[in-house]
Amino acid sequence: MCKKVLEVNSLTAAYGDKPVLWDINIDVPEGIIMGIIGPNGAGKSTFIKSLLGLIKPVAGRVKIYGKPYKSVRKKVAYVPQRESVDWDFPTTVLDVVTMGLYGSIGWIKRPGKKEKQLALNALGKLGMKEYCNRQISKLSGGQQQRTFLARALVQDADLYLMDEPFQGVDALTEKAIINLIKELKNKGKTIIAVHHNLETVVEYFDWVMMLNVKCIALGPCKEVFTEENLAETYSSPEIPCQNIIIENEKSIYKSTKSALLRGEKI
Amino acid sequence: MISPQFEIQLIAVVTSLACTLAGTFLVLRKMAMMSDAISHSILAGIAIAFLYTKDIHSPLLIVAATATGLVTVFLVEILKNTNLVSEDSAIGLVFTSLFSVGVIIISKYARNVHLDTDAVLLGEIAFAPFRRFYIGNIDLGPKSLYIMTAILIVNILFISLFYKELKISAFDPGLAFVLGFSPGIVHYGLMTVVSITAIGAFDTVGSILVVALMVVPPLTAYLLTDKLKFMILISAILGILSGILGYQAAHLLDVSISGSMATVSGIMFFLAFIISPQKGIIAAFRQYKKVKTSS
């Protein structure tokens, strides 16, 4: 009976001949909070980016509310990882949040009073109203995250895709974020977030997707978040990030080791 | 009668304004070296167009040069997308190859023409007052002034129309894409502006000053302010100062005008670097002392 917010068929993504996502087939119902977990290099960020079209998959199809992303842009809000922007950029908190409305304003036109008010409201929800004119270089990690969330909130979307929203934030901010997410869910919105802290999975999320290049498990936490599934998700070896580093580190190790063995001072 | 000196400074001011405007967003997108790349690679376009038209004053040269600027950006993107070459390597490979093509064509086929690598690299604004713009018999002033003013107007229009698009694609290109702003349009739009500005300024101030004006005043302003609008304003003022002070110094000391302007902009950068309240060296030392005394 529930509408499907996400339908993914055979989604496969690769860098060169290294698969990052392999044959993902999932359906996600509307109105839940879902967490994506998995080891480093498992493809969690890549998965989110594939949904948005930021990464072109090698194979497969993604449908959001039954349509490709481009047609439902206005219904989806994206919260990228904090490191994805340069926080030295000369702009204010209010300005960043207003950027979330650029899509609805369209090309060339300027944001006006209405947009400013919407942005202030969103900041208010995240407890950041008094920081609205602060330069973003002067924000703490938690404040940066709240700014990003306000930017997503202002879009009044139905689906929120978040990449590591709880990474490196203080406890107070984490509480504020999870409260916001739960409030959104009560309004019937859907939230999908990449998460890294296994201890809080059951507390924060209704559903969980356990990803390690392949989708190991997907479903309500109570059913799916088991020891067995966790073991399988975290068992596969990490994908080496760069052949070149591994190769050269091996030879560094070899020559250092043999020097040490010979009693040389390095 | 307006003196040549005044005309030269006027041209310098207009050129600085056009360059700093284009350069601010280039610098915010961490693509400062693209100014260097484009100003060198357009030599290939000019050379090829010259081969075709045999006319140094043909407008085709400008069109070809602009096209080459875009081709440069395009080739860099292609190389980057192979994932086998880093962005800076790609830039270096493309512009040096195109420049080489340009130099070879000129050396082989255009030996005795004004189009000379010296001029291309170094430019000489002192000659600008002697190339006049005539309608019928009326001398309306130096040609370069009109060209640069037109370019300045184009730049101002571009920046004001697409201000928010430029801002968001510099700050968060991922979000820009996701919201529906094709990053390609903004990117190539900005690069077209940069190319046109480089070409217009080429003849008068040479490619190095183009790079200096596009990069140094904006980065100096970047050190002095946190607000984007002020950054644009301050870099414009610094650009104008570089132009006028640079010219005065060159006149006084009888040295290269372009070189002098670039040096002045560098001196201003150096000053800002030292004194900048939050980001400069003095602030860093103060912080260091604070930590030392408190521990």
Added chain:
Amino acid sequence: MIGYLLSIFQDYTLRTVLLGSGILGITSGILGTFTLLRKQSLLGDAVSHSALPGIAIAFLLTKSSSPVVLLSGALIFGWVSSLCMMFIVKYSKIKYDGALGIVLSVFFGFGLVMLSVVQKLPNSRQAGLNKFLFGQAATLLKEDIITMGILSGIALIITFVFWKEFKLLVFNPEFGYTIGLPMKKIDILLTCLIVVAIVTGLQTVGVVLMSAMLIAPASAGRQWTDRLEIMAALAGFFGAVSGITGTLISSKTPNMPTGPVIVLISFALFAFSLLFAPKRGIISRLISAHKNNLTFKNNLKTTIRR
């Protein structure tokens, strides 16, 4: 064929230039490998432009255009400029690309000022300076080659002596710190050597094109292997081939400047490597992508059927 080769070796000027280009190729290839891996490819562009004031000032101070003098000036300013870049990146919010642009344009602009002072002097020796700006390889003299050779030789020897340390610097500096190596000093040493490589090549290819010699041979070498030693050897080889071939072609063609030809050949070698290198190369990737697609599709079909 043999007659042709003999004629080359008997032509004194050509021999000199060939030697110069060869040295340039090897040195910039090997040291370029390090800049490439450290994502500092455009350092060559900035340093070569920054050398100009050094050359002009050295001439002004000594009134001599001997290569030793001019190169020393170039070395000093090249080194100072790389220090400036490090300073800017370390002590301000400006990133590497901005630092490169600032140093490149300001130093070169200052160099133009100095050059204009030189040009006012009634000294006919100034022609030697143009060699550096525009790289007139054909005017290389024996003393130029000797200077280049000695400097490059020293640079290469030091590179080989410190190979392990440089390798560590590029791939795993943290490990170097932990085993007590002075990584900062090693960093400065490597930068010095790169400055030497750049400055010695200026006479052959000129300011603008010198950066190509640090980038193209190394990028070409990169496509064939992941091992540093092989990469550097290939880069040196490609560099030497570009230098020598370029010189030969331009010497036999009228009105053909040497520098640009060398650069285009090195670019051609790079393009060839990019396309045809096994595993990384584009052609082989297309082939394996095709194979993989078939594999993906086959696997997907079996998955769906399940």
